[in-house]
Amino acid sequence: MSNASILLVDDETDILAALRRVLRKQNFDVYTAPCAADALALLQTQPVDIIMSDLNMPGMDGIALLAQVAEKYPDTIRVMLTAYNDVDLILKSINEGRVWGYLQKPWDNNELVILLKQALRARHDAVEKAILKRTLMRYQSSRKTRFEGFIGDSVVMQFVYSAIEKAAPSNASVFITGPSGSGKEVAAHAIHQLSKRKDNPFIIVNCAAIPNELMESEIFGHVKGAFSGATSDRKGMATLADGGTLFLDELGEMDILLQAKLLRFIQTGEFTSVGSGKMQQVNVRFIAATNRDPMVAISEQRLREDLFYRLNVIGIDMPALKFREDDVIQLANSFLKVFSQEEEKAVVGFSDAAQRLLLNYDWPGNIRQLRNAIHSSVIMSESKIIEDTILKQQLKIDQHQPAMSQSKASATNGKEPEVQAPLQHDSNQEQGPILPLAVIERQAIERAIAACEENVVQAASALGVSPSTLYRKIQNWQE
Numbered sequence: 001m002s003n004a005s006i007l008l009v010d011d012e013t014d015i016l017a018a019l020r021r022v023l024r025k026q027n028f029d030v031y032t033a034p035c036a037a038d039a040l041a042l043l044q045t046q047p048v049d050i051i052m053s054d055l056n057m058p059g060m061d062g063i064a065l066l067a068q069v070a071e072k073y074p075d076t077i078r079v080m081l082t083a084y085n086d087v088d089l090i091l092k093s094i095n096e097g098r099v100w101g102y103l104q105k106p107w108d109n110n111e112l113v114i115l116l117k118q119a120l121r122a123r124h125d126a127v128e129k130a131i132l133k134r135t136l137m138r139y140q141s142s143r144k145t146r147f148e149g150f151i152g153d154s155v156v157m158q159f160v161y162s163a164i165e166k167a168a169p170s171n172a173s174v175f176i177t178g179p180s181g182s183g184k185e186v187a188a189h190a191i192h193q194l195s196k197r198k199d200n201p202f203i204i205v206n207c208a209a210i211p212n213e214l215m216e217s218e219i220f221g222h223v224k225g226a227f228s229g230a231t232s233d234r235k236g237m238a239t240l241a242d243g244g245t246l247f248l249d250e251l252g253e254m255d256i257l258l259q260a261k262l263l264r265f266i267q268t269g270e271f272t273s274v275g276s277g278k279m280q281q282v283n284v285r286f287i288a289a290t291n292r293d294p295m296v297a298i299s300e301q302r303l304r305e306d307l308f309y310r311l312n313v314i315g316i317d318m319p320a321l322k323f324r325e326d327d328v329i330q331l332a333n334s335f336l337k338v339f340s341q342e343e344e345k346a347v348v349g350f351s352d353a354a355q356r357l358l359l360n361y362d363w364p365g366n367i368r369q370l371r372n373a374i375h376s377s378v379i380m381s382e383s384k385i386i387e388d389t390i391l392k393q394q395l396k397i398d399q400h401q402p403a404m405s406q407s408k409a410s411a412t413n414g415k416e417p418e419v420q421a422p423l424q425h426d427s428n429q430e431q432g433p434i435l436p437l438a439v440i441e442r443q444a445i446e447r448a449i450a451a452c453e454e455n456v457v458q459a460a461s462a463l464g465v466s467p468s469t470l471y472r473k474i475q476n477w478q479e
């Protein structure tokens with residue numbers, strides 16, 4: 001570590017010499033100036049950790065000098081040296097933040113060293129605090145509240161946004177998992193939009209919506225006469241997606257035999273249309289999604305293991321809405337704006353009880369369910385504010401049942417759940433999905449910082465880590 005530096009200012013050369021002797025022994029880099037003007041001139045070229053100035057000097061006095069240093073070099077610790085009993089004057093400067101501390105002449109050498117070491121610690125803490133604050137502000141301003149069609153600034157979504165940003169430029173296949181209505185299609189589209197393929201087509205194959213017998217021809221196309229009803233040649237989605245992205249939604253619903261043909265196509269980029277012996281080649285990037293657990297789907301032989309691993313080069317897991325902190329309020333407000341315009345109604349917000357309901361409800365159908373609930377609430381509402389009673393009607397929640405006694409429902413396959421869902425999830429009992437440690441850590445840090453009203457040094461102490469550890473962690477989030 002480099003030596004600490006100090007600038008001593010006094011019009012008495014004996015005093016400067018005596019101080020220099022003591023401080024050099026303590027490994028300080030010592031600079032001296034006989035007056036305030038010389039000290040200010042020296043500081044222009046030589047920054048120091050501490051300035052210690054005499055109070056009474058010809059020309060500018062010590063108070064005025066340290067006031068200027070406070071303004072120009074706020075990180076330099078300012079100490080007053082005085083022979084007089086003008087403590088009141090110095091205390092005023094200390095209270096106003098221009099002077100950090102003082103020492104009375106004649107001084108005791110031990111006292112001098114202790115005071116300066118304390119000053120250095122205070123400076124170190126102040127610098128650390130300032131760096132942490134700047135890093136936090138940089139992180140907060142880089143934190144996304146909206147991203148490529150997504151709304152929400154929760155920690156879990158910051159991880160999703162960053163995974164999408166990293167995955168997008170590559171040609172690697174992406175496998176998106178997550179419950180129904182959690183935004184898997186929004187994620188697939190975002191990857192396409194941020195990729196080099198964005199000016200080429202983004203083609204969606206909804207494997208759950210296309211009957212099995214038509215699936216092969218939908219994907220690979222067919223030639224005239226390939227089957228009854230094939231009255232002309234028809235291009236499949238693979239051809240339409242050439243140069244772009246093919247999004248295989250609800251892959252777990254695709255016929256297992258067709259999955260083998262799909263695997264070959266993904267491996268080689270080659271396929272033959274139904275009824276044609278001619279091999280075709282396209283350049284397609286694959287994104288697949290399912291709301292089933294892929295491991296369960298594999299064990300139930302609904303999903304080929306080799307196909308899954310082929311597609312799961314990059315895996316993105318969309319979190320359920322109930323794990324996205326306050327995103328639900330941001331989403332609800334945004335949907336409210338859209339639907340009140342669309343329905344030409346002047347609905348402007350939610351009552352407090354409705355907001356509590358939005359936050360405490362489990363949302364088994366995730367964002368899609370929220371969107372639909374807000375849409376129908378806007379239509380049904382007769383006032384400018386959506387009340388919890390209206391929202392409960394849309395969610396089919398019993399108006400009189402206490403919040404905690406609702407039965408739990410799980411997300412259902414693309415459909416809005418009919419079963420009444422719990423109003424409140426008790427975080428102590430809630431198992432929820434296992435979140436990556438990095439997500440939990442970031443949530444804990446953000447909570448601590450908010451609880452300490454953005455005092456990052458206090459937050460670090462509450463979390464039992466050093467400010468520099470916290471600094472490193474916050475800085476890593478931005479990389």
Ligand SMILES: Nc1ncnc2c1ncn2[C@@H]1O[C@H](COP(=O)(O)OP(=O)(O)OP(=O)(O)O)[C@@H](O)[C@H]1O
Nearest residue numbers: 149150151180181182183184185186291367368414
């Ligand atoms: N973070 C978000 N911000 C705004 N709108 C969103 C967000 N996530 C999802 N949506 C909207 O919610 C609806 C459902 O999203 P999406 O279709 O992407 O879900 P999904 O996970 O693909 O559903 P499924 O499993 O049923 O196919 C869409 O209208 C989508 O635009």
